Amino acid sequence: MIHGRRLGAAALVLSALLIPALAHATFSIVAYDSTTQELGVAVQSRAFSVAEAVPWAEAGVGAIATQASTNESFGPLGLDMLRKGMAAPDVVRALVDSDSGQTHRQLGVVDVHGASAAHTGKDCSSWAGHRTGYGYSIQGNILAGEAVVADMERAFLNTPGELAARLLAALDAGQAAGGDKRGMQSAAILVVRPSDEFPEYRTRYIDLHVEDSKSPIQELRRVFQIHEATKLAEAHLRYADAYEKAGRKDLAQTERTRVGEALKRALARGENDASNLNGLAWTCAENGVFLPEALQAAERAVKLEPKNTGIMDTLAEVHFKMGDQAKAVEVETRALALAPNDSYLTQQLARFRAGGAK
Amino acid sequence: MIRPRRVPSFLAGAFVLACAGFAGPALAIQQTSTFSIVAYDSVTQELGVAVQSKYFSVGTAVPWVKAGVGAVATQANVNVALGPQALALLATGMSSADVMRALAATDTSWAGRQVGIVDAQGRAVNWTGPRCMDWAGGETGPGFAVQGNILAGPAVTAGMAKAYRETKGEMAERLIAALEAAQAAGGDKRGMQSAALMIMRPSTTHPQYNTRYIDLRVEDHKTPIKELRRVWNIFEGFHLANAHLDFADEYDAEGRHDLARLERDRVGESMQRALKRNDRDVSLLNGLAWACATHDMFLGDAVEAAKRGSAIEPRNVDVLDTLAEAYFRDGQAAKAVEVEKRAASIDTKSVYLKQQIERFQKGPVQ
Numbered sequence: 247m248i249h250g251r252r253l254g255a256a257a258l259v260l261s262a263l264l265i266p267a268l269a270h271a272t273f274s275i276v277a278y279d280s281t282t283q284e285l286g287v288a289v290q291s292r293a294f295s296v297a298e299a300v301p302w303a304e305a306g307v308g309a310i311a312t313q314a315s316t317n318e319s320f321g322p323l324g325l326d327m328l329r330k331g332m333a334a335p336d337v338v339r340a341l342v343d344s345d346s347g348q349t350h351r352q353l354g355v356v357d358v359h360g361a362s363a364a365h366t367g368k369d370c371s372s373w374a375g376h377r378t379g380y381g382y383s384i385q386g387n388i389l390a391g392e393a394v395v396a397d398m399e400r401a402f403l404n405t406p407g408e409l410a411a412r413l414l415a416a417l418d419a420g421q422a423a424g425g426d427k428r429g430m431q432s433a434a435i436l437v438v439r440p441s442d443e444f445p446e447y448r449t450r451y452i453d454l455h456v457e458d459s460k461s462p463i464q465e466l467r468r469v470f471q472i473h474e475a476t477k478l479a480e481a482h483l484r485y486a487d488a489y490e491k492a493g494r495k496d497l498a499q500t501e502r503t504r505v506g507e508a509l510k511r512a513l514a515r516g517e518n519d520a521s522n523l524n525g526l527a528w529t530c531a532e533n534g535v536f537l538p539e540a541l542q543a544a545e546r547a548v549k550l551e552p553k554n555t556g557i558m559d560t561l562a563e564v565h566f567k568m569g570d571q572a573k574a575v576e577v578e579t580r581a582l583a584l585a586p587n588d589s590y591l592t593q594q595l596a597r598f599r600a601g602g603a604k
Numbered sequence: 605m606i607r608p609r610r611v612p613s614f615l616a617g618a619f620v621l622a623c624a625g626f627a628g629p630a631l632a633i634q635q636t637s638t639f640s641i642v643a644y645d646s647v648t649q650e651l652g653v654a655v656q657s658k659y660f661s662v663g664t665a666v667p668w669v670k671a672g673v674g675a676v677a678t679q680a681n682v683n684v685a686l687g688p689q690a691l692a693l694l695a696t697g698m699s700s701a702d703v704m705r706a707l708a709a710t711d712t713s714w715a716g717r718q719v720g721i722v723d724a725q726g727r728a729v730n731w732t733g734p735r736c737m738d739w740a741g742g743e744t745g746p747g748f749a750v751q752g753n754i755l756a757g758p759a760v761t762a763g764m765a766k767a768y769r770e771t772k773g774e775m776a777e778r779l780i781a782a783l784e785a786a787q788a789a790g791g792d793k794r795g796m797q798s799a800a801l802m803i804m805r806p807s808t809t810h811p812q813y814n815t816r817y818i819d820l821r822v823e824d825h826k827t828p829i830k831e832l833r834r835v836w837n838i839f840e841g842f843h844l845a846n847a848h849l850d851f852a853d854e855y856d857a858e859g860r861h862d863l864a865r866l867e868r869d870r871v872g873e874s875m876q877r878a879l880k881r882n883d884r885d886v887s888l889l890n891g892l893a894w895a896c897a898t899h900d901m902f903l904g905d906a907v908e909a910a911k912r913g914s915a916i917e918p919r920n921v922d923v924l925d926t927l928a929e930a931y932f933r934d935g936q937a938a939k940a941v942e943v944e945k946r947a948a949s950i951d952t953k954s955v956y957l958k959q960q961i962e963r964f965q966k967g968p969v970q
Contacts, residue, residue, distance in 0.1 A: 294838050298819055299812075318812040445688040446665075453664050455821040457835040469823045472660050 270300055271371070271428050273386030273394055273420045274311040275402060276356045279409040280381065281500070282485075284451065285309040285356065286437035288413035290463055292388070292426045297434035297455040305438040305448035308334065308357045314370045314387045315350035317341075328357055334383075335363040352376070354383035373427075379403075384416065390424025397423040408504050410437050410452050410478075411511075414470060417463050433462035435470065444484060452478065474508045475522035479529040486533075505529055506536035509543055523547035524557045531564045540564045555581040559594060566598050574598040637737070637754030637794050638718075639786045640666055640677040641764055644726040644747045645775045647866070648851075650817065651675040651724065652803035654779035656829055658754075658792045663800030663821040671804035671814040674700065674723045680736045680753045681716030690721055700729045718742075720749040739793075745769060750782065756790025763789035774870055775803055776818055776844075780836055783829050799828035801836060809854045813847060837881075840874045841888035845895045871895050872902035875909055886923060889913035894926045903934040921951045925960060932964050940964040 274289035287301035287309050302321030303309040308328035312320035320341050327337045334357040342348045342365045349367040354376060356362040362383040364376035374387035377399045384398045401419035405412040413435055421430070437452040454469050456462040486501035509526040517523055523543040530540035544561035551557055558581035566574035578595045585591060640655035653667035653675050668676040668687030674694035678686040686707055693703045700721040708714050708731070718740065720730040728749040730742045742751030742761045750764040767785035771778040779801060787796070803818040820835050822828040852867035875892040883889060893909040896902040910927035917923055924947035932940035941964045948957040 294842055295820065295835065297821075298816060298839075298843055318816075319810055322811040322815060444685055445692075446684040449688070450664050454661065454823055455663075455819075456823075457820060458838060469661065472824055476660060477664070 270296060270313040270316045271388035271426050272296065272300060272311075272313040272352075273384075273389060273398065273417075273426060274300055274313060274354065275382060275384045275398060275413055275416045276303075276309040276311050276354045276362070277382040277402065277409060277413060278309065278356045278358065278360050278362075280360055281497070282409065282439065283358070284409040284437050284439045285358070286409050286413050286435065286452070287311050288410075288417050288433075288435045289313075290417055290421065290426065290430060290433040290466075292428040292431050294432055295455070295457040296432040297436070297457070301434055301436040303436050303438045304329070305440040305451075306358055308337075308355060309436075309438075311354045311383075311385065312351070313385070314352035314367065314374070315347060317345055317347065317351050320345075320351070320353055324353075324355060328355075333357055333359070334361040338363040338365050341365075352385050352387050354378070354385040356381060356383055386420065386426070388427045390427055393423040394420045394425060407507055410435060410470065410474075411507075413437070414463075414467060417466070421463050430460070430462050432457055432459065433466040435466060439485075441485070441488070443488060444481075447481065451481065471512070471517070471522060472519070475512065475519075475525040479505045479508060479526060483529065483533055502533065502535045505533075506539060509536055509539045513539060513542055513546075517543075517546075518550060520547040520550040520554065520557060523550070524554075524560050527564060528560045531560060531567050534567055537564060537568050541568065553584060555585045555588065555591060558584075559591060562594065562598060571598060571601045637792050638662065638666060638679040639750070639752030639755060639760055639764065639783075639792065640679060640720060641748060641750045641768060641779055641782045642675040642677050642720040642722045642728065643749075643768065643775060643779060644675065644722045644724065644728070646726055646747065647863070648775065648805065649724075650775045650803050650805045651722065652775050652779055652801070652818070653677050654783050654799075654801045655679075656783050656787065656792065656796060656799040656832075658794040658797050660798055661821070661823045662798040663802065663819075663823070667800055667802040669802050669804045670695065671806040671817070672724050674703075674721060675804075677720040677751065678717070679751070680718035680733065680740065681713060683711060683713065683717060686711065686717070686719060690719070694721075694723055699723055699725075700727045704729050704731055718751050718753050720751045722747065722749060752786070752792075754793050755786075756793055759789040760786045760791060773873055776801060776836060776840070779803075780829075780833055783832070787829050796826070796828050798823055798825065799832040801832060805851075807851065807854060809857075810847075810850050813850075817847065818844065837878070837883065838885065838888060841878060841885070841892050845871045845874060845892060849895065849899065868899060868901055871899075872905065875902060875905050879905060879909060879912070884916060886913045886917050886920065890920075890923045890926050893930055897926060897930040897933050900933055903930060906930040907934055907936075919950055921947045921954070921957070924950075925957065928960065928964065932968070935968070937964055937967050 270291045270293045272291040276287050285303045289300045299316050299318050300311050300313050310324045324337050334355040349369040351367045354364040360381040362378045364383045364385050366374050370387040373389045373391050376385035377395050384395045397419040398416040402412050402416040405415040433456045439447045439451040441447040456465045459465045482501040482504045486498040489498035524547045527540040527543040530536045541564045544564050547557045562574045562577040575598045582591045638657035642653050651669050655666045665684050666677050666679050670691045676687050676690040690703050700723040715733040716735040717733045722728040726747040728744045730749040730751045732740050736753040739755045739757050740753035750761045763785040764782040768778050768782040771781040799822045801820045805813045805817040807813040822831045825831045848867040848870045852864040855864035889909045890913045893906040896906040907930045910930050913923040928940040928944040944961045
């Protein structure tokens with residue numbers, strides 16, 4: 247019989263002689279941010295590669311988490327319904343009504359108007375339940391108790407900043423409240439966002455998997471921190487440019503602030519990853535934002551990797567952008583001494599010496 | 605400048621600009637040093653991409669696949685948008701070669717790009733821009749294209765093509781074999797960081813396979829291909845075994861019994877691979893043995909897998925039940941009863957186990 251740690255118990259009830267549906271003892275959150283139009287799902291499970299089954303999201307359409315004795319087809323079918331303009335509660339009703347295994351299913355849906363709805367089948371293993379509110383739905387099964395979803399909700403509502411940070415805070419809170427009774431194995435975060443210029447963000451704005459790990463939420467946070475220092479920082483600046491072009495300076499400012507927030511978070515947690523610090527500092531320097539924090543980050547990164555000429559170049563760039571031409575020249579000269587043949591560093595030094603021409 | 609181990613890209617961007625004689629501040633251009641394969645299987649209609657890179661989370665940037673449409677890898681000085689754009693063009697019915705021409709006509713930095721495309725008729729093409737960093741190149745074959753940049757040499761992509769051609773069985777195995785061959789041939793000059801395997805497959809009964817048949821990631825790891833192989837081995841024992849049986853049912857319902865048979869064989873092949881590599885993951889052995897036993901196939905291997913699982917966890921009632929079921933299906937009812945009684949002596953309250961014993965004692969009534 248299959249009752250292993252990876253294939254779950256709930257399905258056994260269905261039939262002992264069939265391959266059971268993959269079971270996801272899971273807690274998850276689906277959410278919508280009306281300002282940025284991000285839609286996202288974050289999930290943790292005592293099942294292998296939860297990203298494969300539970301989270302579904304499409305920009306301008308909606309976000310879905312399908313779990314417990316998982317009916318994965320709820321994901322694509324639900325997105326089809328949302329795409330046609332059905333509201334989240336109607337989608338949940340339609341999916342559940344169509345499914346003979348409905349009492350074993352758990353489902354959470356949020357649409358692009360922020361409407362949300364959930365279903366927890368009566369045969370989901372205890373504790374199982376959900377909480378919904380404007381712009382979010384939180385659901386879980388085989389949990390330590392109701393506190394898991396209650397604490398996830400509180401964390402989501404009380405965490406400021408971007409959607410991904412709020413989703414991850416909810417996962418942390420769910421785990422801290424006891425999480426999944428059977429432990430942890432995989433986690434995922436999926437956030438999508440409309441973009442005219444960068445179509446990839448519509449399906450993959452943030453899309454990180456932890457497939458099989460002893461501490462998946464911790465690992466998810468670790469990879470998210472790399473992501474936010476690199477690709478996400480770049481994405482924010484792309485959105486800032488797009489908003490500027492559209493005359494939405496307020497929203498452009500929010501995007502740039504996000505990069506600064508990421509930088510501040512990195513400094514606050516005492517980030518020891520030189521490349522993360524360097525990535526954020528460089529992005530801020532290039533765009534002339536959060537320069538004091540960028541300086542702190544670059545100095546810290548140089549301390550961690552004193553012979554890394556790329557990081558020294560970042561520090562020099564920050565100095566230069568802050569108007570400290572002398573220090574920029576001094577640091578870049580030191581970098582060039584380490585790599586005398588580097589044509590890029592030579593050009594940078596000449597630029598700093600010339601001054602002014604930022 | 606950004607030149608850390610995680611965003612080497614930006615350095616390469618600076619390099620490109622420096623070569624081009626720009627004197628201004630470096631722009632953030634993402635240069636992924638990467639090798640990848642895009643492929644189409646005409647029997648199963650799978651479309652897939654496998655990729656490795658010295659780049660964080662390559663799975664979110666390089667591979668783009670849509671069932672019934674095509675598979676795309678966009679890399680080098682990567683323009684991620686080429687992925688969804690190419691899929692949108694392929695979806696209109698354009699061939700891979702026409703799509704490549706269309707991308708070339710609109711992309712302003714085409715000389716720095718590397719792209720591989722295969723369409724849903726198996727026509728494969730690739731492009732390596734003259735500005736891609738050495739060694740850069742690739743080749744195409746029937747139903748596949750391999751391409752890479754900043755590689756140890758041409759042996760890397762040649763090795764990939766050879767491994768893909770010569771590996772038998774399902775596409776995922778063949779794609780991973782290609783990655784492993786690339787790495788064995790020197791791989792990415794700058795080392796390794798992430799890998800991904802993405803395969804889509806059309807299904808009328810299970811729409812999730814259209815967008816997510818196999819989607820495995822290694823985001824940030826010292827040995828990403830090895831880790832990808834590890835998670836793949838878990839995946840094929842669980843999700844994929846289910847998927848194969850779903851497709852077998854779908855094909856049977858359509859009267860395509862030859863294809864249904866092939867799907868069931870895949871599950872058996874997964875189990876044989878698990879036995880061959882001496883897998884010690886009890887739940888995997890148990891899962892595969894259970895799948896085969898309950899579908900009356902590969903029963904000898906199912907008995908062996910369940911035995912091994914049971915040797916590792918002798919008091920695991922579920923594994924004993926699987927072993928008993930496998931014995932029973934294999935015509936060894938006496939052994940089935942004996943094993944199930946052992947299980948029942950561990951879990952004395954189980955109604956299910958008692959029912960199983962009664963069933964085994966009655967003998968085969970299929």
